[in-house]
Amino acid sequence: MIGSILTGKKPLVSITSDTRVSAIAELLYTNRIGAVLVIEAGEIVGLVSERDICAGLHTHGVAILAARAVDIMTAAVVTAPPDLGVPAAMAIMTERRFRHLPVVESGRILGVVSIGDLVKVRLDEAEAEAEAMKAYISS
Numbered sequence: 192m193i194g195s196i197l198t199g200k201k202p203l204v205s206i207t208s209d210t211r212v213s214a215i216a217e218l219l220y221t222n223r224i225g226a227v228l229v230i231e232a233g234e235i236v237g238l239v240s241e242r243d244i245c246a247g248l249h250t251h252g253v254a255i256l257a258a259r260a261v262d263i264m265t266a267a268v269v270t271a272p273p274d275l276g277v278p279a280a281m282a283i284m285t286e287r288r289f290r291h292l293p294v295v296e297s298g299r300i301l302g303v304v305s306i307g308d309l310v311k312v313r314l315d316e317a318e319a320e321a322e323a324m325k326a327y328i329s330s
Contacts, residue, residue, distance in 0.1 A: 193280050193294055194273025196312060197302040205230045208237065208261035212247065215239050215260060225305060226291040228268075229260050235293055235300060237264030242290075270295040281309050 204218055205228045218227055219241060229237035239260050247255035247263045255263065270293045271280055284292055284306050294301040 192274050193271060193277060193292070193304050193309070194296075194301065196277075196304050196308050197273070197294060200302060200308075203228065203300065203302050206239070206260055207231060208259060208264070210260045211256070212239075212244060212258050212260070212263060213256040216244060216256070219244075226303065228293060228300065228303065229264050230300070233298075233300075235268050235270065235295070237261070237266045238268045238291060238293070239264045240289075240291060265289075268293060272296055273301055277309050277312050280304065281306070281313070284309070 201222065201224075204222050204224060206215060206218070208229050208231060210229075215227060219225065226238055226240035228235055229239060237260065243263045243265060244255070247258065251258070269283065269287060269289070271283065273294050273296050280292055284290065290306045291303050292305075293303050
């Protein structure tokens with residue numbers, strides 16, 4: 192379940208729709224993250240990722256750094272419940288071609304999982320399974 196991945200993760204980093212892109216880039220860099228949620232009145236209204244900033248740079252040049260989150264954010268944010276399985280979350284992210292999935296339960300934002308988080312879980316599971324097979328075979 193993806194909700195369990197949130198345990199031990201860094202606190203959620205969020206911004207408002209008025210946050211300047213230059214400040215967002217700084218947040219992404221200093222927190223070593225790839226995206227931030229845009230939250231207004233406790234609701235997710237968007238998400239700004241490194242990809243959104245790169246697209247803005249390509250389209251508008253360095254002037255994008257003075258723009259606001261609302262100008263570049265992805266507004267149709269897909270969320271998932273904490274009891275969604277890792278394979279299902281990976282399938283959604285692969286199909287929709289995004290790398291960050293907010294986890295929401297009963298309107299409460301619990302955090303964000305990245306495709307890297309999900310891949311790590313799957314690799315850990317595969318490694319544990321291989322070790323169990325080795326132990327079974329050698330006993």
